[in-house]
Amino acid sequence: MKKLTSLLLTAMMLVLLASGCGSSGAPADGGPQSTPQDKDSVTIGISVSLDSLEPMSAYSREEQYVIYNVFDTLIEFYDGKYQPRLAESFEMSDDMKEFTFKLRQDVTFHNGEKMTAKDVKYTFDNLANFAFWANDARYIDHTEIIDDYTVKIYAKDTTATNLVVISQKEIINEKAVTELGEKHRFAPVGTGPYKLVNYDGFSTIQLEWNPEYYQWKERGEPAIKKVTYKVIEDMQTMAMALEAGEVDFVTKVPATDALPFESKSGFTVDWLDQDGVTLVCYNCGTAPFNDKRVRQAVAYAIDRDALNLITTEGTGLVWDYFYSPKQAGAPNYDDLPHYTYDPEKAKQLLADAGYPNGLQLDPVPIMQSDERYAVALQQQLEQVGITFELETLEQNTLFDTIFAMDYEILPFGLSTEIYDMSYVAKYFYNKDLKPMLFPCGDFADDQIDELIRQGETTADLGERAKIYTELYKLLYDEQPLSAVYSRQCATVKNQNLNYAHPDILKVKIWDLSWNA
Amino acid sequence: MVSYIVKRVLITIPILLGVVFIVFSIMQFTPGNPASVILGAQAEPWQIEQLNEQLGYNKPFFVRFFNYVINIVTKFDFGVSYKSGKPVVDEILLRFPMTFKLASISIVISAFFGILLGIFSAVKQYTALDTSLTVLALLFAAVPSFWLALMLILVFAVTWKILPTSGYGTVQHMILPIITLSVGGIAGIMRITRSAMLETIRQDYIRTARAKGATEKIVIWRHALKNALLPVVTVLGMSFAGQLGGAVITETIFALPGIGQYMVTAIRAKDDPVVLTGTLFLAALFCLIVLLLDIIYALIDPRIRARFIKTKKGGKAHA
Numbered sequence: 001m002k003k004l005t006s007l008l009l010t011a012m013m014l015v016l017l018a019s020g021c022g023s024s025g026a027p028a029d030g031g032p033q034s035t036p037q038d039k040d041s042v043t044i045g046i047s048v049s050l051d052s053l054e055p056m057s058a059y060s061r062e063e064q065y066v067i068y069n070v071f072d073t074l075i076e077f078y079d080g081k082y083q084p085r086l087a088e089s090f091e092m093s094d095d096m097k098e099f100t101f102k103l104r105q106d107v108t109f110h111n112g113e114k115m116t117a118k119d120v121k122y123t124f125d126n127l128a129n130f131a132f133w134a135n136d137a138r139y140i141d142h143t144e145i146i147d148d149y150t151v152k153i154y155a156k157d158t159t160a161t162n163l164v165v166i167s168q169k170e171i172i173n174e175k176a177v178t179e180l181g182e183k184h185r186f187a188p189v190g191t192g193p194y195k196l197v198n199y200d201g202f203s204t205i206q207l208e209w210n211p212e213y214y215q216w217k218e219r220g221e222p223a224i225k226k227v228t229y230k231v232i233e234d235m236q237t238m239a240m241a242l243e244a245g246e247v248d249f250v251t252k253v254p255a256t257d258a259l260p261f262e263s264k265s266g267f268t269v270d271w272l273d274q275d276g277v278t279l280v281c282y283n284c285g286t287a288p289f290n291d292k293r294v295r296q297a298v299a300y301a302i303d304r305d306a307l308n309l310i311t312t313e314g315t316g317l318v319w320d321y322f323y324s325p326k327q328a329g330a331p332n333y334d335d336l337p338h339y340t341y342d343p344e345k346a347k348q349l350l351a352d353a354g355y356p357n358g359l360q361l362d363p364v365p366i367m368q369s370d371e372r373y374a375v376a377l378q379q380q381l382e383q384v385g386i387t388f389e390l391e392t393l394e395q396n397t398l399f400d401t402i403f404a405m406d407y408e409i410l411p412f413g414l415s416t417e418i419y420d421m422s423y424v425a426k427y428f429y430n431k432d433l434k435p436m437l438f439p440c441g442d443f444a445d446d447q448i449d450e451l452i453r454q455g456e457t458t459a460d461l462g463e464r465a466k467i468y469t470e471l472y473k474l475l476y477d478e479q480p481l482s483a484v485y486s487r488q489c490a491t492v493k494n495q496n497l498n499y500a501h502p503d504i505l506k507v508k509i510w511d512l513s514w515n516a
Numbered sequence: 517m518v519s520y521i522v523k524r525v526l527i528t529i530p531i532l533l534g535v536v537f538i539v540f541s542i543m544q545f546t547p548g549n550p551a552s553v554i555l556g557a558q559a560e561p562w563q564i565e566q567l568n569e570q571l572g573y574n575k576p577f578f579v580r581f582f583n584y585v586i587n588i589v590t591k592f593d594f595g596v597s598y599k600s601g602k603p604v605v606d607e608i609l610l611r612f613p614m615t616f617k618l619a620s621i622s623i624v625i626s627a628f629f630g631i632l633l634g635i636f637s638a639v640k641q642y643t644a645l646d647t648s649l650t651v652l653a654l655l656f657a658a659v660p661s662f663w664l665a666l667m668l669i670l671v672f673a674v675t676w677k678i679l680p681t682s683g684y685g686t687v688q689h690m691i692l693p694i695i696t697l698s699v700g701g702i703a704g705i706m707r708i709t710r711s712a713m714l715e716t717i718r719q720d721y722i723r724t725a726r727a728k729g730a731t732e733k734i735v736i737w738r739h740a741l742k743n744a745l746l747p748v749v750t751v752l753g754m755s756f757a758g759q760l761g762g763a764v765i766t767e768t769i770f771a772l773p774g775i776g777q778y779m780v781t782a783i784r785a786k787d788d789p790v791v792l793t794g795t796l797f798l799a800a801l802f803c804l805i806v807l808l809l810d811i812i813y814a815l816i817d818p819r820i821r822a823r824f825i826k827t828k829k830g831g832k833a834h835a
Contacts, residue, residue, distance in 0.1 A: 049781065051599050051600040051601075052600070052601075057601065059554050059555065131567065131570070134563075134566065134567075135560070135563050182601060185601065201610065201773075202773035203683065203684075203771055203773060204683075230683070230771075231771065232681075232682050232771045233768055233771065233777075234682075234768050234769045234771070236666055236769070237666075237669065237681055237682050237769050237770070237771060240666075240669050240670060240673060240674050240681045241681045241682060243674045244673050244674045244677060244680075244681050246680065246681055246682075246683075394547070395548070396546070396547040396548025396552070396553070396786070397547040397548070399547075399548065399552060400547045400548065
């Protein structure tokens, strides 16, 4: 027994000793309340594993967080307009099919190669060869080098999407991509303000500032010169890493995880809008929702404020149209008509449509993540006589169900993150451009088709806003889907870390700095 | 013994083929496809079709299955991940050391404490110690691993700040994940050891040993424990095999790049090459562990060992 006890005690001692040995993996002293000693470095948490650090094969938004800082585009849609980046100026023809870019002459890639028109041509000529860019190859016809620093891009058709496509393509270095091949995926060579110095293959990416970056002459050197991205897939662990001071900044934090930080000292929570809109979608091709009165009845039966409160604890934004005000050409929300919560009107519309005793629908497919919203919606629609059971499906099964249009009504959410109105407008377009998850069944309206086409082919943003205003007024009446609220996400950060221009999509490291 | 081992290795081949076929079939019949997972909800049908074509996903079931098997046999090529484009076998071999380290250390700790506490519990049957240890075992078995992991992080990393919340690279990073994995194992091993010991202690040869004047220490540690170890070894082996493929929750919460978490991500993403190769790898490991268990049985139990020994006069080995 004595030997056994001493054996146990020895084992415990060894464990305690081991915890004191080795390089320190323990969090920084002082935790989230203090400014770290390295004021030129920051650790950013990412909640999804990264499969690529190059723009041509990066599918997830989280990969873009790194790519936005390592690469650069010709122009960028920022603060409501297209601003010069690698191109110091550009001209667009009236039919939106020819784009002439004059490139900056002081840009070098991280491997020392000077950026010239050849790299721009290489980028746009090879869109079809890169998995993530292949979809956009159908917009670009060819690229012509005028001189070393002037390049002309020709699009195939007249559409506002052309400029969006061009503005979203990071310029890649022909030499680096051809020499490195697949290795470029995790050893990217860009022109951006930061360059990759280390990636452990799993969960830690380290960037350092690029002293040769052309914008430092105008902006001055950045406050943050070293960045570490830490991948922690579990949000609970990420929250604790924030509390322990191992991570300084996390973006796109879901409302339920961000809310507790509002009451904790040492943290700042910034709410960012328009990550996506939560909807009620209708299969407009089959009864009963092929009758717009039934769709309008549901729109009147929804108490959007209550749904927002129940589902997001009030962190969402009541929003009854499917678009983002940040999109190019977006209509003014206040110029549009809005549905109010009016259950009596809803019952009347149902009666007019031939359902005076209400409706019994087939089981409604939902994703588990939408359960809370769906249950609240179910209870609200019950008040006007529309009853149904809920059927929780696995994501892939749900997508198959939607693709087969095997539903009558669908509580669902869609992202509005794309920067142009034409991307969301196409969801209501009944010809050719139906996306995989077209949530409105067989919705079709010639007038709406015409307005979508006009919006796509008009260059002037003011004119486009007028067209989309008219379009959305028609959609208000037709209601192929009913928007409920816009989901908000948050950035959660150490209170001593400043974030100059909070953005949910593009976290630019040069916007971060520590308090002195 | 050698011929027995060779036979066992050869039997493994059709087993692995069967496993691959079953998993392939299941993946085929589950909804979704890799392109729609990769491109997301807002992709267009032709994009999905094009990417599935590029990935070879549109080929018929048996064509894909036979191509997969033939590539392994002729070129040792297990394919590339649909999602990352990296060779699957490289990814698995990169991740395997982490999972192996986690599983092996936690099984050693589970075995040490489980056997020890099981012996105490058996020797002191129906006493307060036995009752306390039984309650402890139930508690350990009932606690969900994800809850335990988060509580450990909350206490040791967030409140006391003596260990990191997640990640890998140092000894400190491994402490909390190993505790999380070990706790459930201790409960199971403790109970099986107790049960086996109680059965063994009641045997006639134990009574004989006591009658011959052996001390209680020798009776328990030399005679009883050795004979009680067979079922314990079985449970240890199965636990180890299970942990190699099943430490998903621990790996996810502690952000450890292990095989379990890699496989679950691949299943969700319909990344067939990863799922198939990972399953094949784990099935092969499982077969190896079962073979090792059989060898260990022979080492522990002379009755089993005798069945493999040839007679001096050149008689046949008894398998």
